[in-house]
Amino acid sequence: MDFPFAGVTPNELSFAARDERYRRLHEWGEPSYLHPSGLRMIWKYDDVRTVLEAVLRGVSTANSLDPLVGYSRIATTASAIPPFLRHLLPPPAKATANLTDLGLHKRVRDTMSGADGHFTIPAGQRHAREAAMSAHFHAALDELDPGAELDVTALSIAYAARVTGEAVGLPPQSWPNVAIWSSAQSGLLGRRMHGRELGAAVDALGWLFTISARTVAHGSGFARRLREAELPRRVAISAMANSLAAGVHTVSGTIQQGLQRLLSAPDRAWWSLLADPHQAGSVAIKLMHLDPGLVAWKRRADEAITLPSGTTLPPGPILALFAAANRDTAAFPDLWNLHGKGKLPLTFGIGRHVCPGKQLATLAIAVFLRELHAQIPHAELIPTIGRRRPDLLFSGADIAITT
Template identity: 65%
Template sequence: MVAEFPFAEQTSNELSFKERDERYERLHDWPDPTYLHSSGLRMIWKYDDVRDVLEAADPALSNGNSLDPLVGFPRIAGTPRAIPHFFRHLVPLPAKATANLTDDTLHKQVWDTMAGPAGHFTISRDERPQRVEAMVEHFHHALHGLDEGVVSRLDVTALSIAYAARVGGAAVGLPSADWPQVAVWSGAQSGLLGRRMRGRELAEAVGALGQLFTVSGRAVERSRRHRVTGFASRLHDAGVPRRVAVSAMANSLAAGVHTVSGSIQQGVQRLLSDPGREWWDLLADQNTAAQVAVKVLQLDPGLVAWKRRAVRPMTLRSGTELAAGPVLVMFAAANRDPAAFRNPLDLRGGGKLPLTFGFGKHVCPGKQLANLAVEVFLRELRELAPRARLSEEVASANTRKPDLLFSGADVTLTV
């Protein structure tokens, strides 16, 4: 009897951390290095293959499809309710900016502005205390914005999303009045990238994505008209074209919220499921808290996979053969490859560089910001509720929708 491929029917987003652990382990025992998923994406998960395809240094590999909707543009064009949103906000189509930009010269120009030595998202040692203080403030503002009032039960999922939206909105210079909507807009792009949407849901996602680009465009215009110092002005001063700047802002907002919040949700689920609370208690110390955050982002990232395209049949350096077509690069799985990490579930197990944020010239420009955002949230949560327990009311992730790219968890605490 042939065993079923571990991720043939369910995605990480539908599984608890224990189920993910078990399936990732089975995945690395699968006899073949690739799997053609029903979505049409060819899955890869071996560390060396994932690293090479994420880097996309070989001309046979392209990152140009990274932000294409999973259902395809024809499906959107064939959804009547989506068409008004599409033409109102997304025509002409947004420019490529970071993840899907194939012009190497322009890509380097944008990336350096975002994450170079003096980039907007680069956090120097001297700047770190100020960034931490701002994120702590975002945590408590998000906490006070919840409906619970007296905190005896805490919805970590809602809190993490509100927090990540504030951090992301502030980082790109979006007006604070727009921050509450950032999570909705971000969820729209995330859903379009990794989910098979249809009908009303698809139309609403297109509308929300359109709002994200419209608001980003207004922020860019405001910055240029009034010379507001921030992300948009840095892009302008670097000579980045306006349309590319708008996309860079929109993409940064969309990528940050659910990557950060999903990592927090799944990380808290793992930390508080340990009877000994070893990792949870390490959050009380700043040095060890950073180690825990890095490990959470390795094992339980909110973004679990990314897309690339093989423009022609090719053979990777490992010998793995790829047919021409779209590829789903499962870096959360690669972060557990026993060939790269002898004991990935050990906090101090060592191994190669985790691939959560990509590799080579396509490393996520918000890597430092995301790492620090996860660390600060976990530390503040541990300080707020050191004896918190997972609520038994949310025992599994079975109600979550399938998503090939993004993953999270429904986490409520009793404090």
């Protein structure tokens, strides 16, 4: 039997094909696999949790935001050199996901999340946040002007860009470009790019950091908090840029893949639950568990390590497949039950490296699903043709529905 993800990534598969590949993955005879990309894949829940926590000696987060093609490929790609020199020199500082200075990491995290962090939603502000997200949904929907069918992929990206752009204090005139800039960072992290495509991605990433720098210098909200925390300027800029990129693709990718599942189920039971505002949150949480837009994250073994499970890993880069770990029946014996018991899903990481935007992203997905159901309760999927690009870290789906 071939390794289930040797030649295909989750981004290229329908939800049913992903389900089958993840099932086969957990039947694989070894606990790790050296992927052709050079990344060693792991997928067992306990192993992925240990590596994501990065508290075990020898496990590093330093490579988490390194481009998949490597910096040397960028440096030798003619079309990538000018935008790199214009926008990305000196190279971006480490900020959250790849910051190894634990004291500075805590200062950044405390600014972003925690009891008084920017992305924390106090109970008293939840309704106001929901109303703002609902307004973003309808604004994005009006911009598309749907006819007999609705491009949900485009709608979800526009919505996620608006919600994320507002959350970090980006000026509204920049919101339409957020998806393009964010796509550049996510593409560089999880895809093999060459030539002009690589140059275009570096250019867009450069603009993401340039606009982030301007926002950190003059913006309100998150930008002001970063300034008030007196973080090093380059660290603050990276925190802003990384938040934009992660927010757009986590929210939109989960919506796309989740809707494919919701509208394909024979009884559409979970889709019907969206009519109940109290159930929409449970559906969103389950979709974040099963179909997250971000499916894996990088770590590095700085030396040969043995995980508590007994799994041994040689030195080198690791790809922790947390979307696969979320399907480990040893951790989730009641996986397909909406309210099934189990361990904590690893979609947003764990411990000191948990995603600061977890609460915001989950609420944004719930609001989108609830509003879409209210607008088009009898939506039907329209078959799509074509194959998405391979991507080791991010995943989505091309979704269109009848209106």
